[in-house]
Amino acid sequence: MNGKEINNKRIFMKPGKNNQEDRENFIKYWAEFINNNEDEEWSKQQNALINSQIRNAGEKVTIKDSY
Amino acid sequence: MEYNKEKKLIKSGRTLNDLDKFVLKIIRVLEKHTEYVLISGYISILLGRARATEGVDFFIKRISLEEFRELYEELQKEGFWCLNAEKAESIYKYLDDGCSIRFSKEGIPVPNAEIKFPKKKSDYDAFTDNITVELKDGRIKISSLERHIAFKRYYLKSDKDNEDALHVEELFREKLDFDKVKRLKEEIENEWERNKQ
Numbered sequence: 001m002n003g004k005e006i007n008n009k010r011i012f013m014k015p016g017k018n019n020q021e022d023r024e025n026f027i028k029y030w031a032e033f034i035n036n037n038e039d040e041e042w043s044k045q046q047n048a049l050i051n052s053q054i055r056n057a058g059e060k061v062t063i064k065d066s067y
Numbered sequence: 068m069e070y071n072k073e074k075k076l077i078k079s080g081r082t083l084n085d086l087d088k089f090v091l092k093i094i095r096v097l098e099k100h101t102e103y104v105l106i107s108g109y110i111s112i113l114l115g116r117a118r119a120t121e122g123v124d125f126f127i128k129r130i131s132l133e134e135f136r137e138l139y140e141e142l143q144k145e146g147f148w149c150l151n152a153e154k155a156e157s158i159y160k161y162l163d164d165g166c167s168i169r170f171s172k173e174g175i176p177v178p179n180a181e182i183k184f185p186k187k188k189s190d191y192d193a194f195t196d197n198i199t200v201e202l203k204d205g206r207i208k209i210s211s212l213e214r215h216i217a218f219k220r221y222y223l224k225s226d227k228d229n230e231d232a233l234h235v236e237e238l239f240r241e242k243l244d245f246d247k248v249k250r251l252k253e254e255i256e257n258e259w260e261r262n263k264q
Contacts, residue, residue: 020226027116027230031237034115039068043081046117053119054085057177 068114072242075198075211077114083204086112086178090123091205093170093180096145100138102128104197105209107218111231113200113207114238118227122169122181126193129184135159147180148173187258189218189251213244217251222259 013029016022034042069078083091090109097103107124130138136155150169152158161168165186171179185191196211209215212235219232236243 023226023230024233027233028237030115030117031234034068034238039080040082042115043084046112046115047082047084049117050084050086050112050119054089054178057121058175 068238070212070239070242075196077198077200079113079200079202081115081202083202086120086123087202089172089178090180090207091202092145093142093147094205094207096138096141096147097125097127097182099141100134101130102194103208104193105207106193106215107223108227108231110209110212110215111219111234113209114235116231116234121177122179124167125180125182126185126190127182128194132156132159135162142170146173147171150176150179187262189214189254189258211247212239213247214251216243217248217255220248221252222255 011029011032014025016025068080070076071078081087086109090105090113094103094105103125105123105125108120109123112118112120132155135158139149139155139158142149147170149158150171151161151166152168158168162182162184165184167181167183169179169181171177185193193210193214196214197208198211200207200209210218216232216235219228
């Protein structure tokens with residue numbers, strides 16, 4: 001499963017009427033994705049976001065220190 | 068992810084990220100010296116929420132200055148430093164005064180662990196109903212999901228905090244005790260009112 005389909009049926013996210021509702025709808029969509037996919041699959045996607053933040057933060061310190 | 072409510076255990080087969088590895092490393096030191104419970108935003112992230120954070124919050128059970136010296140010494144040996152002060156006495160004084168202290172890997176302030184002693188009844192209660200998240204490479208004690216939701220929704224209340232609560236509600240809706248969330252909401256609100264006076 002590529003994560004966009006559940007039991008061979010593609011799931012869709014309902015767009016929100018405003019920014020906050022849209023954010024909440026995405027959280028619901030993502031929770032459904034987690035509940036319907038292997039832990040390794042969703043965590044791989046989440047980790048790309050988290051690791052990039054942490055590695056960027058570490059790089060900033062290194063760059064600053066090198067001046 | 069599987070949540071066994073009776074065993075108070077969540078089994079997660081997630082691939083660990085750099086934040087998880089940081090948390091497991093600091094926990095391995097903390098738990099040799101005192102009891103801990105992890106609270107707030109990292110709980111939602113550990114359970115899959117798609118956001119990052121700079122700090123991971125912990126309560127640790129109160130320890131003496133001498134015990135803290137031993138903990139601090141081991142943290143330093145493992146490559147952590149304190150962002151707030153250097154001497155053990157100064158750091159301990161912050162803790163004793165009810166402040167949080169932050170530890171990160173030396174020279175790298177993000178991510179960091181924000182550590183504090185419990186002060187209020189609800190802080191102490193976080194130790195009594197905690198649950199365990201079992202990962203491939205370790206175990207993490209977190210506050211109960213109901214306490215996490217109540218704290219986020221009715222104490223912190225920002226958009227980010229409400230979204231953190233929503234994520235956990237959506238994931239475990241059928242296993243959550245929403246009566247407990249309601250009871251905790253009342254406790255939190257009463258406690259907040261008392262502290263205001």
